[in-house]
Amino acid sequence: MEQALFISLKVLAxxxxxxxxxxxxxxxxxxxxVFPGREVISLLLLLPIVLPPSVLGLYVxxxxxxxxxxxxxxxxxxxxxxxxxxxxxSLPIMIQSSRAAFAGVDRNLEETALTLGRSPWNVFFRxxxxxxxxxxxxxxxxxxxxxxxxxxxxxxxxxxxxxxxxTLPLYIYGQVGSLNFGRANAAALLLxxxxxxxxxxxxxxxxxxxxxxx
Amino acid sequence: MSEWLEVSLKERxxxxxxxxxxxxxxxxxxxxxxSGAGKSLTLRCLSGLQKVRKGRIVLAGRVILDTASxxxxxxxxxxxxxxxxxxxxxxxxxxxxxxxxxxxxxGEREKKTCARKWLERVRLEEYGNxxxxxxxxxxxxxxxxxxxxxxxxxxxxxxxxxxxxxGPLRRNLRRDLRRLQEEAHIPVLYVTHQVxxxxxxxxxxxxxxxxxxxxxxxxxxxLEGSGRVSFWKMMGWGNVLEGRAGISAEGRPVFRWDSGELxxxxxxxxxxxVAFVRPDHVRILDPRIPVDxxxxxNTFSGEVEEVLLEGGAIRMHVRTPNGYWQVERPVHGPLAExxxxxxxxxxxxxxxxxxxxxxxxxxxxxxxxxxTVESLSPSTGFEESLTGNPRT
Numbered sequence: 229m230e231q232a233l234f235i236s237l238k239v240l241a242x243x244x245x246x247x248x249x250x251x252x253x254x255x256x257x258x259x260x261x262v263f264p265g266r267e268v269i270s271l272l273l274l275l276p277i278v279l280p281p282s283v284l285g286l287y288v289x290x291x292x293x294x295x296x297x298x299x300x301x302x303x304x305x306x307x308x309x310x311x312x313x314x315x316x317x318s319l320p321i322m323i324q325s326s327r328a329a330f331a332g333v334d335r336n337l338e339e340t341a342l343t344l345g346r347s348p349w350n351v352f353f354r355x356x357x358x359x360x361x362x363x364x365x366x367x368x369x370x371x372x373x374x375x376x377x378x379x380x381x382x383x384x385x386x387x388x389x390x391x392x393x394x395t396l397p398l399y400i401y402g403q404v405g406s407l408n409f410g411r412a413n414a415a416a417l418l419l420x421x422x423x424x425x426x427x428x429x430x431x432x433x434x435x436x437x438x439x440x441x442x
Numbered sequence: 443m444s445e446w447l448e449v450s451l452k453e454r455x456x457x458x459x460x461x462x463x464x465x466x467x468x469x470x471x472x473x474x475x476x477s478g479a480g481k482s483l484t485l486r487c488l489s490g491l492q493k494v495r496k497g498r499i500v501l502a503g504r505v506i507l508d509t510a511s512x513x514x515x516x517x518x519x520x521x522x523x524x525x526x527x528x529x530x531x532x533x534x535x536x537x538x539x540x541x542x543x544x545x546x547x548x549g550e551r552e553k554k555t556c557a558r559k560w561l562e563r564v565r566l567e568e569y570g571n572x573x574x575x576x577x578x579x580x581x582x583x584x585x586x587x588x589x590x591x592x593x594x595x596x597x598x599x600x601x602x603x604x605x606x607x608x609g610p611l612r613r614n615l616r617r618d619l620r621r622l623q624e625e626a627h628i629p630v631l632y633v634t635h636q637v638x639x640x641x642x643x644x645x646x647x648x649x650x651x652x653x654x655x656x657x658x659x660x661x662x663x664x665l666e667g668s669g670r671v672s673f674w675k676m677m678g679w680g681n682v683l684e685g686r687a688g689i690s691a692e693g694r695p696v697f698r699w700d701s702g703e704l705x706x707x708x709x710x711x712x713x714x715x716v717a718f719v720r721p722d723h724v725r726i727l728d729p730r731i732p733v734d735x736x737x738x739x740n741t742f743s744g745e746v747e748e749v750l751l752e753g754g755a756i757r758m759h760v761r762t763p764n765g766y767w768q769v770e771r772p773v774h775g776p777l778a779e780x781x782x783x784x785x786x787x788x789x790x791x792x793x794x795x796x797x798x799x800x801x802x803x804x805x806x807x808x809x810x811x812x813x814t815v816e817s818l819s820p821s822t823g824f825e826e827s828l829t830g831n832p833r834t
Contacts, residue, residue, distance in 0.1 A: 334528075334530070336526050336528055336530040337530045337532060339489075339491045339517070339524075339526075339530075340524060340525075340526055340530035341532075341543070342491070342516075342517045342518045343489050343490075343491070343517055343518070343520070343522060343523055343524045343593075343595075344518075344523065344543065344544045344589065344590070344593045345518055345519070345521065345544075345546060345593050346518055346543070347518055348518070354543065355532060358534045359532075359533070359534060
């Protein structure tokens with residue numbers, strides 16, 4: 229189980245920065261920029277949430293099969309496929325959350341900060357980000373939990389190779405197949421605990437205010 | 443003579459055209475106009491928050507915007523502070539941190555010293571550690587004002603900042619603003635639709651309607667002599683009647699216009715005149731209660747056509763057989779609550795509330811053989827006896 233836990237944590241270590249930068253960045257773009265096709269692109273990016281993981285995995289396999297560079301890089305059934313497999317269904321959650329987070333920041337505050345002589349970067353880090361922080365963190369907690377628990381897409385494109393691509397959910401699947409319910413239960417409990425902590429964090433973040441507690 | 447601030451702006455948003463040009467010295471200019479006239483848009487264009495199709499802005503000799511040469515300084519470098527309607531205090535920062543954010547200093551210590559100084563100047567030194575949600579309406583206004591001025595702008599713009607406050611608080615804040623403007627010695631542009639703001643604050647007034655400047659004048663000129671008539675008309679506020687003042691057959695001093703008559707308190711002499719009655723001086727009556735002797739000759743009744751909430755007051759536009767009247771009452775004042783369009787309203791104009799401006803020379807007006815109202819031929823050429831038309 230340690231190996232599976234280690235691989236899962238390693239996947240998360242790659243996923244979280246990508247979720248923050250790509251998910252947060254796209255959320256900001258959708259919240260703040262108006263461009264043709266914005267809603268269509270936004271909907272397409274949400275598709276992975278509603279598509280069955282097997283369908284998602286199948287499309288990725290077909291795509292990789294057609295791109296020589298990815299095929300030769302040994303992308304499939306390797307760790308990068310673990311990262312991609314867990315990201316695909318979790319990234320839309322982060323995009324949606326960050327879009328809501330940035331859209332919730334009053335533009336008046338940002339504009340007034342600009343007229344006070346502060347640069348757009350300063351305004352982003354001192355005003356926008358602190359005010360969007362709670363919803364962003366809630367989104368990150370939910371999307372990370374989703375990434376950690378991904379099963380279907382990861383199985384389709386990364387396989388279930390112990391010590392290489394086997395994450396905790398795949399480990400549980402393997403142990404149940406071998407009728408080792410004790411081990412499966414231990415791993416399952418770990419994921420349940422992560423889920424409960426995530427939900428607790430989300431609830432706390434949603435209920436809090438922007439003011440710091442003195 | 444060139445002004446400290448010179449502005450020429452042309453912008454189109456959808457079907458709305460903004461076309462304003464004006465100049466302002468280091469004084470308080472009030473932009474006055476109805477809702478949707480383009481007041482706030484003017485401020486946004488000035489501050490650079492709204493791109494302008496065509497225009498030129500020069501502030502303190504510095505070209506801020508010149509679309510002809512493609513120059514447009516970013517809002518963060520314009521040094522034009524703005525106080526938006528909602529004040530835009532940062533909710534995650536204390537009052538002190540809010541002002542510190544505005545301070546144009548390097549180093550935390552210098553910023554803190556600067557912010558404390560500004561909080562002292564607005565008498566809020568004890569509230570530095572309070573978050574905006576812990577401050578009252580007036581305190582928030584002061585923090586926002588201190589923050590805007592701490593950034594050492596070369597100009598300050600205020601977008602109806604006191605609109606949500608009631609009488610005494612507004613008066614205090616206006617005094618503060620006037621004092622701070624004199625200390626900072628920068629032009630201040632103040633957007634309002636409240637007449638009392640103009641009288642209390644403005645050095646210069648700009649009238650704006652449907653995106654166009656319809657007039658501008660110095661406030662002291664507008665509040666003196668016959669200039670007042672055009673001032674009232676431009677504002678579209680108040681009841682302005684054109685007619686003649688004289689003595690009635692019963693020997694009472696009266697003002698008569700083509701569709702009605704008002705009893706006056708006293709009369710210096712007959713003659714053509716304009717009578718002005720402030721809407722807040724018109725008294726709403728309860729028809730079940732007997733009317734005061736003084737008011738009995740000046741009572742009217744009509745149908746409320748429009749009810750507008752403006753600041754702390756309710757303004758009603760009432761259609762009577764004698765023309766349109768504007769009647770104003772405090773939001774929570776007696777007899778004002780619950781009045782809806784379509785309802786009948788009884789009101790009276792106290793003779794002492796009628797302000798007369800003679801259009802003829804006083805000498806002529808005071809001649810002993812001056813004709814009485816009855817002997818005068820009916821005046822012609824009036825567009826409408828009462829020019830305080832309901833605003834849209």
